[in-house]
Amino acid sequence: MTTVRAGTRYDELIEPERVHGSLYTDPGIFADELERIWYRSWVYVGHVSEIARPNDYVRKSIGPQDVIMTRDSDGRVHLLMNRCAHRGNLVCEDQRGNSSSFRCPYHGWTYRNTGELLGYPFNRGYGGSGKLDLGLAPVPRVGTHQGFVFASLAPEGPSLAEHLGAAADEIDRLVRLSPEGEVEVTAGWLKHRTRANWKLLAENETDGYHPQFVHGSIFSVADSGIGALYSDKSAAVTRAFGGGHSENDLRPEFRRLGQPMGWFGTSESKVPDYVSRMREVYGERAEEILVEGSPHVMIFPNLFIAEVSIFVLQPLAVDETVQHVTAVQLRGAPDINRRMLQQSVGSVGPAGLLLADDTEMYERNQRGLAQGRPEWLDLRRGVHREGVDERGFAVGTATDETAMRGFWSHYRNVMEGAA
Amino acid sequence: MDGIISNEFAEVACRVDLEANSPRLRLEDLSSGRVRYLDAVELQAVVWLPEGHLRQLLDPSADRWRDDPDEHR
Numbered sequence: 001m002t003t004v005r006a007g008t009r010y011d012e013l014i015e016p017e018r019v020h021g022s023l024y025t026d027p028g029i030f031a032d033e034l035e036r037i038w039y040r041s042w043v044y045v046g047h048v049s050e051i052a053r054p055n056d057y058v059r060k061s062i063g064p065q066d067v068i069m070t071r072d073s074d075g076r077v078h079l080l081m082n083r084c085a086h087r088g089n090l091v092c093e094d095q096r097g098n099s100s101s102f103r104c105p106y107h108g109w110t111y112r113n114t115g116e117l118l119g120y121p122f123n124r125g126y127g128g129s130g131k132l133d134l135g136l137a138p139v140p141r142v143g144t145h146q147g148f149v150f151a152s153l154a155p156e157g158p159s160l161a162e163h164l165g166a167a168a169d170e171i172d173r174l175v176r177l178s179p180e181g182e183v184e185v186t187a188g189w190l191k192h193r194t195r196a197n198w199k200l201l202a203e204n205e206t207d208g209y210h211p212q213f214v215h216g217s218i219f220s221v222a223d224s225g226i227g228a229l230y231s232d233k234s235a236a237v238t239r240a241f242g243g244g245h246s247e248n249d250l251r252p253e254f255r256r257l258g259q260p261m262g263w264f265g266t267s268e269s270k271v272p273d274y275v276s277r278m279r280e281v282y283g284e285r286a287e288e289i290l291v292e293g294s295p296h297v298m299i300f301p302n303l304f305i306a307e308v309s310i311f312v313l314q315p316l317a318v319d320e321t322v323q324h325v326t327a328v329q330l331r332g333a334p335d336i337n338r339r340m341l342q343q344s345v346g347s348v349g350p351a352g353l354l355l356a357d358d359t360e361m362y363e364r365n366q367r368g369l370a371q372g373r374p375e376w377l378d379l380r381r382g383v384h385r386e387g388v389d390e391r392g393f394a395v396g397t398a399t400d401e402t403a404m405r406g407f408w409s410h411y412r413n414v415m416e417g418a419a
Numbered sequence: 420m421d422g423i424i425s426n427e428f429a430e431v432a433c434r435v436d437l438e439a440n441s442p443r444l445r446l447e448d449l450s451s452g453r454v455r456y457l458d459a460v461e462l463q464a465v466v467w468l469p470e471g472h473l474r475q476l477l478d479p480s481a482d483r484w485r486d487d488p489d490e491h492r
Contacts, residue, residue: 073470097426101477108479119478124486129478 008032014412016405017380021369024197030318036415037301038063039153042163044303044312045069047185048077048147050096055113058096061314062151067139068092069149070113073100079139079151080115091136095189102136111136146175147183148303166391167245170297174305176289178330179277185310187327187341190348192355194323196362197369198301198315199411201323204358205298205306206246206403208238209381214361218353224265229253229398236398238382239389240406244300244414248398251292263293263307266339274336294328298403300410309344319366325355379404423449 008029013020023029039062046060051071059082060069066082068091084091084104091102091111101118103110108121115136123129141152143160145168150160161168175183194201204210208230211219219227229236235252250263260268260275268275268290279286294307304311305328312324327344329337347354382400389395396402421434429450436445436456443456457465475481 092427094427099426099428100474101428103428103479108484110477110479112474118474119480121479121484122486123478123480129480 010412010415014408016409017383018376018378019408021372021375021377024199024366024369025318027318030197030315032415033315034063036417038315039065040157041154041301041414042143042150042152042158042160043301044299045079045149045151047183048144048149049182049184049186051077052186053098055098055100056096057092057099057113059092059094062139062153063314064316065153066090067151068102068136072112072114076114077142077144077149078114079142079149081137081139083137084109085117085134085136086120146171163243164299165243165245166241166393167243167297167299170247170295170299170305173292173295174328176282177294178332179274179281180332182331184329184331185326187329187344190325190350192323192325192359194321194359194362195319196321196366197318198313198321199407200362200365201313201321202298202301202304203404203407204362205304205311206238206248206296207401208236208248208398209401210361214357215354218357226265232397232399234398238396238398238400238402240394240402242393242406242410244407244410245298246403246406247295247297248403250296254291254293258291260287260290262291264336264339265343271336271339274333277332300407308340309348311348323355379408
């Protein structure tokens with residue numbers, strides 16, 4: 001394993017068309033990433049629908065850091081570090097619950113779900129009640145977009161809107177698939193532990209080159225048309241939004257098909273209630289929405305919306321990442337929600353075939369990278385045919401590595417302190 | 420009607436008790452076995468407790484874990 005030198009020069013490890021293998025294997029670089037990316041920039045944490053009622057809470061994460069997302073009795077959302085202000089014990093153990101207060105099991109220190117210290121047992125030892133200016137540490141900045149909650153551990157920096165940039169439009173595109181304009185993240189989470197560096201996962205999410213190889217078996221068994229979307233004949237494009245965000249924009253193919261619900265691998269006759277509700281709510285716009293479907297977007301560094309599933313990447317070590325996965329649920333659309341859940345479980349559930357294929361590749365990739373030679377990973381696919389779209393974003397064909405180049409360009413800026 | 424209200428911090432069994440001359444709510448703290456009955460008027464008072472008062476009761480030193488349990492704060 002190559003080890004990072006003091007004062008790593010990221011410009012020596014990241015070039016426009018190749019990156020150095022140590023970026024995936026060096027614990028020093030991983031520690032550097034935690035400080036410069038995960039504990040500084042905006043990171044996706046959770047969705048407001050996971051704490052729908054007053055005093056609901058869920059345990060979430062910012063990289064390896066454990067946080068509690070709460071809704072107080074007035075309906076406000078809080079993110080609190082899951083650590084008692086007394087001796088540093090973990091305060092919440094359950095993944096979710098409903099409580100107006102949290103009581104540390106070690107010495108009974110009790111906090112409001114806003115983080116405020118309510119009290120502690122035998123308070124004479126502190127001179128009485130209310131004598132300590134302590135509480136659960138709040139996450140410095142919390143922002144939401146369409147109910148998606150993001151956090152930054154840095155008190156200052158770019159706004160969430162600046163961070164998301166054009167990727168925010170893709171979240172909007174997901175949300176408009178609901179006749180009520182809201183996504184619900186209520187299907188429950190699966191956790192897949194992967195012995196691989198988080199960046200291998202992030203890069204793979206919008207890599208259109210691998211599906212025909214890695215997922216060939218499931219495509220053939222399921223007689224799926226997905227593979228054809230990621231071929232040289234496909235009109236779909238890979239787009240880098242800047243900020244490390246990217247997408248596989250499959251809309252050109254879906255528009256060519258012109259079939260409502262084609263993006264979902266079905267026809268409108270299978271989800272009649274949903275389609276009629278959408279037409280009722282959106283009028284003429286419904287056709288465009290029903291044809292174009294859901295986004296396939298990777299939002300740097302850890303939120304991946306894959307049409308019917310939502311993935312959250314959680315790095316734990318240089319070679320260990322947890323993928324949290326759930327099915328998209330659209331508010332006010334029970335018939336399509338049932339099918340979305342089935343599709344999501346079938347592809348990324350415990351016995352699902354897509355994620356199992358990908359995870360095999362992630363772990364093989366990490367094991368392969370342990371070999372020191374050749375030192376570099378190649379990123380040049382499609383450089384010669386890359387273009388710029390009307391919004392100024394780099395676009396490649398469905399199978400080009402445009403998204404990876406965008407990811408690494410942003411990564412380098414962040415790691416060099418320029419972003 | 421029996422039920423258990425629980426989260427990771429506390430576990431309380433609840434039952435509508437019909438043994439007395441009018442119904443009461445029987446609450447049992449399952450971590451200590453301590454039981455309390457609340458009549459209709461007491462329950463109404465709980466419903467009307469301002470948030471701030473309820474919050475004071477949640478202070479561990481308020482009524483339970485005290486060096487001087489008999490002394491009013």
